[in-house]
Amino acid sequence: MKLHIDETKxxxxxxxxxxxxxVFDQRDEDGIAVxxxxxxxxxxxxxxxxxxAVCPAGAxxxxDEEG
Structure with missing residues (x-):
């Protein structure tokens, strides 16, 4: 499994x-997920x-690639 966050969303x-x-945290300055x-x-x-699934912005x- 690899994750990414679309910071623009x-x-x-x-x-x-x-x-x-x-797995996730938020930046102090703007709350964007990291x-x-x-x-x-x-x-x-x-x-x-x-x-x-619950991310309201779909960010x-x-x-889920194998290997």
Whole structure:
């Protein structure tokens, strides 16, 4: 799994941080989401998918490629 955040879409709602704080954080100056773990371990995959699904701006991209 590889993640990316479209900073032009992110509105700083913070839902991703609440759902998966091990993977996401927010910049202090503008609240835009940042990745703490661009390639999270499998144990975090369910919460990453949930965070992407609830992102109101659709700013989280998830690539579930194998290998």
């Amino acid at each position: 992110c509105r700083g709602a913070g839902q991703c941080v609440l759902i998966a704080p091990e 990745l703490l773990a661009p390639t999270p371990p499998p144990s975090h995959h369910p919460t990453v998918h949930e965070a992407a 989280i991209g998830v690539d």
